[in-house]
Amino acid sequence: MSDQIEKKFYTIGEVAEMIGEATSLIRFWEKEFTALKPHKTEKGTRKYSAKDIELIKYIHYLVKQKGYTLDGAKEALRKDQHALGRAEVIAKLNDVKDFLMELKRNI
Numbered sequence: 001m002s003d004q005i006e007k008k009f010y011t012i013g014e015v016a017e018m019i020g021e022a023t024s025l026i027r028f029w030e031k032e033f034t035a036l037k038p039h040k041t042e043k044g045t046r047k048y049s050a051k052d053i054e055l056i057k058y059i060h061y062l063v064k065q066k067g068y069t070l071d072g073a074k075e076a077l078r079k080d081q082h083a084l085g086r087a088e089v090i091a092k093l094n095d096v097k098d099f100l101m102e103l104k105r106n107i
Contacts, residue, residue, distance in 0.1 A: 009039065009047035018053065019060045029059055032070055035077065057091050 016023045030036050030046075036055055039047040048056070062073040 006050070009049060010053065012038075012046045012048065015048050015053055015056060019057060021060065021064075026056060029056065033059060033074065033077070054091075061090050 010018075012023045012026055016026055019026075030038070033055070036052065036059070038052050039049070041047065058077070059073055062068040062076055063070065068076060
């Protein structure tokens with residue numbers, strides 16, 4: 001069991017930091033990708049669940065790493081029923097890659 005307690009919801013700033021992008025990009029994706037619908041408080045503050053974050057990471061992977069257009073990413077999401085599960089795997093693989101690159105630099 002992990003010592004770290006996972007939060008139920010994250011702010012847009014926290015999510016932006018996780019993917020290394022501006023909050024404005026996440027807001028833009030929210031308009032473009034209908035599946036991305038974070039909870040909003042009465043004041044309009046966005047609250048992202050773990051599932052929302054997985055989707056954002058997958059969109060980020062498709063658009064920023066694979067070079068998909070927005071329409072291409074939308075089509076990939078429509079076709080791929082396992083997209084959210086893949087997003088988690090991709091995020092973990094990227095973490096491993098970053099760790100190995102850091103290890104290599106320190107050799």
